[in-house]
Amino acid sequence: MSESSQKKTPSKTLGIVGARGFTGAELIGLLANHPGFELQYVSSRELAGTPLSDHIDRFTGDLRFEELSPEDVAQKGADVCVLALPNKISGDFVAAIERTKPDTIIIDISADHRFDRDWTYGMPERFRDTIRGATRIANPGCYATGIQLGLAPVVELAIAPPMAFGVSGYSGAGATPSPKNDLNILRDNLMPYSLTGHIHEAEASHHLGHRVGFSPHVAPYFRGITLTLSVQLARPHSAAQIRERFDAFYAGEALVEICDAIPLVKDNAGKHFLRIGGIEVDAAGERLALVVTLDNLLKGAATQALQNANLACGFDELAGINLDTDTSEKNT
Ligand SMILES: NC(=O)C1=CN([C@@H]2O[C@H](COP(=O)(O)OP(=O)(O)OC[C@H]3O[C@@H](n4cnc5c(N)ncnc54)[C@H](OP(=O)(O)O)[C@@H]3O)[C@@H](O)[C@H]2O)C=CC1
Ligand SMILES: CC(=O)N[C@@H](CCC(=O)OP(=O)(O)O)C(=O)O
Incomplete structure (x- = not known):
C-alpha cells in the first residue's frame, strides 16, 4: 500500500519528549503515515513555539513544539509517551507519569532502562511476545x-x-x-x-x-x-x-x-x-x-520504537513502516 493511500483513523494518542533530536524527528516522520496514532505533543526547549511542519517535511498538521516539564507531560495523558532524551534524564518523566497516569505506555529510547528487570526490552525479532501489551519498554541501542x-x-x-x-x-x-x-x-x-x-x-x-x-x-x-x-x-x-x-x-x-x-x-x-x-x-x-x-536512526531507534509502540497497542507491528520507500528525514 502506498503511504498516501494509508487511511488515517487515529485511535491512540502519542507524545514525544525530546522531539528536536534526530531520533525524535525520524519518529515524527513515520507517524505522519501511521493509520492509528495521532501525534498529541512534541517537546523541545530550544524549538518551543515553532510549528512542527517547519521542521519536519512530512508533518502537515498544526502542532507546535512545546517546552514541557515532567508534570506537563504526565498531564497531557497520551496513551503512549516516547522519551527520546539523552541518557540519565528520563527518570523525572517516568516518575511524573507513574504518579498521574500509570497506565501510559512509555517507550524509552535512551539507555536508562535497558538493564531494568521491571521494563520490557523492546527487540521484536527476539522478544516479540513479551512486548505485546507491555507498558514500560526500553528501546535497544x-x-x-x-x-x-x-x-x-x-x-x-x-x-x-x-x-x-x-x-x-x-x-x-x-x-x-x-x-x-x-x-x-x-x-x-x-x-x-x-x-x-x-x-x-x-x-x-x-x-x-x-x-x-x-x-x-x-x-x-x-x-x-x-x-x-x-x-x-x-x-x-x-x-x-x-x-x-x-x-x-x-x-x-x-x-x-x-x-x-x-x-x-x-x-x-x-x-x-x-x-x-x-x-x-x-x-x-x-x-x-x-x-x-x-540505519542507526531507523531500525537502530525510530523504526524499532514504532514496532514496539504498535505491538504494545495491538496494532500491526509494521503499521506506519513502509518497506518500499526511503522514509528518512532529510536532516543531513
Ligand atoms: N542518534 C542515534 O543514532 C540513536 C540515539 N539513541 C538514543 O536516543 C536518545 C535521543 O538521541 P538523539 O535523538 O540522537 O539525541 P539528540 O541529542 O539529537 O536530541 C536530544 C533531545 O532531547 C532534548 N533534551 C536534551 N536535554 C534535555 C533535558 N535536560 N530535558 C528535556 N529535554 C532535553 C533535546 O531538545 P531540546 O534541547 O530542544 O529540549 C532534543 O530534542 C539518546 O538517549 C540516544 O542515546 C538510541 C539509538 C540511536
Ligand atoms: C556515534 C555515537 O556516538 N553513537 C552513540 C550510540 C547511540 C545510542 O544508541 O546510544 P544509547 O545507547 O546511549 O541510546 C554512542 O556511542 O554513544
Missing part, C-alpha cells in the same frame, strides 16, 4: 541491535566472546555538538572511542546471555552502522551451514534481510530493515566473520 541480531543465531556455537568492530555515522552522536559529530574533526578521518566498556557491549552481552567484545568508531557520513562480527567456533562449520542457521532464525522477519554479498552501509541508509551478509568461515572452518548493516 543502535549498535546493540546490530550486534544482537547478527549474533543471536550463532552465539551458542562460540567458544570465546565474539568480537564486534563497529562504525557509525555521526548522527549516532545526536544533534548536540560534540567531537563525535564535529565534521572538522571527522573529515577524512575515522574516530575510535570507548574501545572497551561501551554501554552497548554490556547491553548486547546482557541480552544475548553471552559475553561479547565491542569497539566502536565514528565516521564522517551522516547515518548508518556497519558491524564486522567475528566468532571463534567450538567446532568447524561451513559458510553454508551458518547461512542455513540465519535463514531459519529469521524466516518470516520483514525487517531482517540475509544476503550473500557483504552489505554496504550506504545501501541501508534510509531503510527500515537490517542486513546480514558476507558470511565467511576461514579455511579451518573455525573462525566465522559476517557483516551487519542498519
Whole structure:
C-alpha cells in the first residue's frame, strides 16, 4: 500500500519528549503515515513555539513544539509517551507519569532502562511476545541491535566472546555538538572511542546471555552502522551451514534481510530493515566473520520504537513502516 493511500483513523494518542533530536524527528516522520496514532505533543526547549511542519517535511498538521516539564507531560495523558532524551534524564518523566497516569505506555529510547528487570526490552525479532501489551519498554541501542541480531543465531556455537568492530555515522552522536559529530574533526578521518566498556557491549552481552567484545568508531557520513562480527567456533562449520542457521532464525522477519554479498552501509541508509551478509568461515572452518548493516536512526531507534509502540497497542507491528520507500528525514 502506498503511504498516501494509508487511511488515517487515529485511535491512540502519542507524545514525544525530546522531539528536536534526530531520533525524535525520524519518529515524527513515520507517524505522519501511521493509520492509528495521532501525534498529541512534541517537546523541545530550544524549538518551543515553532510549528512542527517547519521542521519536519512530512508533518502537515498544526502542532507546535512545546517546552514541557515532567508534570506537563504526565498531564497531557497520551496513551503512549516516547522519551527520546539523552541518557540519565528520563527518570523525572517516568516518575511524573507513574504518579498521574500509570497506565501510559512509555517507550524509552535512551539507555536508562535497558538493564531494568521491571521494563520490557523492546527487540521484536527476539522478544516479540513479551512486548505485546507491555507498558514500560526500553528501546535497544543502535549498535546493540546490530550486534544482537547478527549474533543471536550463532552465539551458542562460540567458544570465546565474539568480537564486534563497529562504525557509525555521526548522527549516532545526536544533534548536540560534540567531537563525535564535529565534521572538522571527522573529515577524512575515522574516530575510535570507548574501545572497551561501551554501554552497548554490556547491553548486547546482557541480552544475548553471552559475553561479547565491542569497539566502536565514528565516521564522517551522516547515518548508518556497519558491524564486522567475528566468532571463534567450538567446532568447524561451513559458510553454508551458518547461512542455513540465519535463514531459519529469521524466516518470516520483514525487517531482517540475509544476503550473500557483504552489505554496504550506504545501501541501508534510509531503510527500515537490517542486513546480514558476507558470511565467511576461514579455511579451518573455525573462525566465522559476517557483516551487519542498519540505519542507526531507523531500525537502530525510530523504526524499532514504532514496532514496539504498535505491538504494545495491538496494532500491526509494521503499521506506519513502509518497506518500499526511503522514509528518512532529510536532516543531513
Ligand atoms: N542518534 C542515534 O543514532 C540513536 C540515539 N539513541 C538514543 O536516543 C536518545 C535521543 O538521541 P538523539 O535523538 O540522537 O539525541 P539528540 O541529542 O539529537 O536530541 C536530544 C533531545 O532531547 C532534548 N533534551 C536534551 N536535554 C534535555 C533535558 N535536560 N530535558 C528535556 N529535554 C532535553 C533535546 O531538545 P531540546 O534541547 O530542544 O529540549 C532534543 O530534542 C539518546 O538517549 C540516544 O542515546 C538510541 C539509538 C540511536
Ligand atoms: C556515534 C555515537 O556516538 N553513537 C552513540 C550510540 C547511540 C545510542 O544508541 O546510544 P544509547 O545507547 O546511549 O541510546 C554512542 O556511542 O554513544
